[in-house]
Amino acid sequence: MVFALLSRVYSAFGPPKVEKQKDGIIRFGILGAAQIAPLAIITPAINHPEVIIQAVAARDRKRAEEFAKKHGIPDVHDSYQAILDDPNIDAIFIPLPNSLHFEWAVRSIRAGKHVLLEKPSVNTAAEAEILFNLPELKGPNPPVLLEAFHNRFHPALQKFLSFIDHENVAHVHTDSMVPAWMTDKDNIGYNYKMGGGGMMMMGTYNFGMLRLIFGTEPQECTSCTVNTFEDGVHDQCDIDFKAQFRFPGGAIGEAETTMRGGLLWKPSEARVTHREVIVPDSALPASQEKARTRTATLHGFIHAVMWHRIDVRDEYVIRNKKDGSVVRKWTENNSYKAYSFKEAVESGGENAEQFKGFPGEVWWMSYRYQLEAFVNKVKGRPTQFWVSGEDSLNQMKMLDMAYLKSGLGLRPTSSFR
Incomplete structure (x- = not known):
């Protein structure tokens, strides 16, 4: 039992590398050199044949450079916007402080990028109402937007x-x-x-x-x-x-x-x-x-x-x-x-x-299962489980409900539109 635990955890945090596909690769840009990024996207991507972590940007370029060197990320950009403007970037991972989720998720969607957004998706239900109902998400081939509730996968x-x-x-x-x-x-x-x-x-x-x-x-x-x-x-x-x-x-x-x-x-x-x-x-x-x-x-x-x-x-x-x-x-x-x-x-x-027949290995972290679903959604393939925009909106309504009852009040709502 102990050996199985050690083996599983060892492989989860140091997964075997796989050969990346030549065509159809999804290139991610990360906004912020956040502590959660290695666990949530960088490590899972090592074992996914269709994902490459291509770029990172941070408020401090030196910090971004150190982060990129440590995690083998090829490109460092001067700003978050520079990543959105990069035509080689297909998807954005947003692990920024909660108060910045709304603005940069909206900017990313408007830039035509797929978005994997750390939870909670935004600060308030008012923000969620706008974000998950953006016109850009209603077209025939809209960008994929997923609140990263990894444990659900x-x-x-x-x-x-x-x-x-x-x-x-x-x-x-x-x-x-x-x-x-x-x-x-x-x-x-x-x-x-x-x-x-x-x-x-x-x-x-x-x-x-x-x-x-x-x-x-x-x-x-x-x-x-x-x-x-x-x-x-x-x-x-x-x-x-x-x-x-x-x-x-x-x-x-x-x-x-x-x-x-x-x-x-x-x-x-x-x-x-x-x-x-x-x-x-x-x-x-x-x-x-x-x-x-x-x-x-x-x-x-x-x-x-x-x-x-x-x-x-x-x-x-x-x-x-x-x-x-x-x-x-x-x-x-x-x-x-x-x-x-x-x-x-x-x-x-x-x-x-x-x-029966669902993908995965015993050492896959929930983040790896989540990445599998995200890529499948981007590729138009079936996904076993998902977190819809309506689901994320209702989640924020519940958080608002609790904060109001607590007396602490809602978290600040962004002025960005």
């Missing part, structure tokens, strides 16, 4: 969702964390003007999971408590939060995140409790019925390549219909993993065959 998350009955979900709890040593007060994640805040940085993953699990949108944020640095400088950005949402039918979704967690990393968790449902069973006499109450838990829904586990607990009862008296009760516990879609099939469970 991993087989572990998709297999977990195969155990969920959206209509009968009663309660969902999600939590995630970042150890305190990974961020300090000067991190842009605590800069309000840059669109900072724990809900923006990590909580958006939790919110996205709630929406996926319920298969619909929240009607209300019923509560949202936050903690901030009470120093008069960073007090508009949450360092941790607990939020509760009411979904259609009275179902409740909870999300909590801390950016100042303990020393050791705790995997993110999504725990789903279903309402009792009647399960058809032809072996029972007509006077009896079989009922099931399911709890499904995904440990590690953000970075599943490191480690994850899907636990499914089904509590069954057979009872007499006439008086409700119990004939028999029992519990079935099963656990699953899905580091690849092949493994998602082989590990069994409900609807496992739906993943």
Whole structure:
């Protein structure tokens, strides 16, 4: 088990190089020498035969040059706009501070470039409304725009969702964390003007999971408590939060995140409790019925390549219909993993065959699965999973809902148009 973990992680962060195709290559330009860029696009591109990271630009050219040298990027441009003006660049990766996402995504789309946009896509739903409804995205061959919710493309998350009955979900709890040593007060994640805040940085993953699990949108944020640095400088950005949402039918979704967690990393968790449902069973006499109450838990829904586990607990009862008296009760516990879609099939469970033939290796990170989908969309090929513009807009509406309820208010909206 330990060897498998080490081998998987080693290959994930140092994937085998593949020969690049001579024709049809997608050349990416990166706006900003961001820390997330190697994980999110540079490393996955090493193993993709149709992707080359061609250029980078940063506010400081020297920093961009050092970044390019370290990561083997051929071209360094003087400005973000210079990358957009480069006819050799097909696609743009935007890992800039949140407050700059809207402007540079719009500029990139208007320049005719495909865009892979770090999450959260923008600062507010007002920005999302404009961005995802740009006229340039409505034509016959529009640029591809994808909010980089990488974890949605991993087989572990998709297999977990195969155990969920959206209509009968009663309660969902999600939590995630970042150890305190990974961020300090000067991190842009605590800069309000840059669109900072724990809900923006990590909580958006939790919110996205709630929406996926319920298969619909929240009607209300019923509560949202936050903690901030009470120093008069960073007090508009949450360092941790607990939020509760009411979904259609009275179902409740909870999300909590801390950016100042303990020393050791705790995997993110999504725990789903279903309402009792009647399960058809032809072996029972007509006077009896079989009922099931399911709890499904995904440990590690953000970075599943490191480690994850899907636990499914089904509590069954057979009872007499006439008086409700119990004939028999029992519990079935099963656990699953899905580091690849092949493994998602082989590990069994409900609807496992739906993943048959999907691409991937056990060491593919969620970012590599995401890049596969992005390239397929650009090439006009089928994609198994996607994050639509409508999906991204609804995600921002949920973030706005929580920030308003918290009392911290919305993140600043860009004046760029």
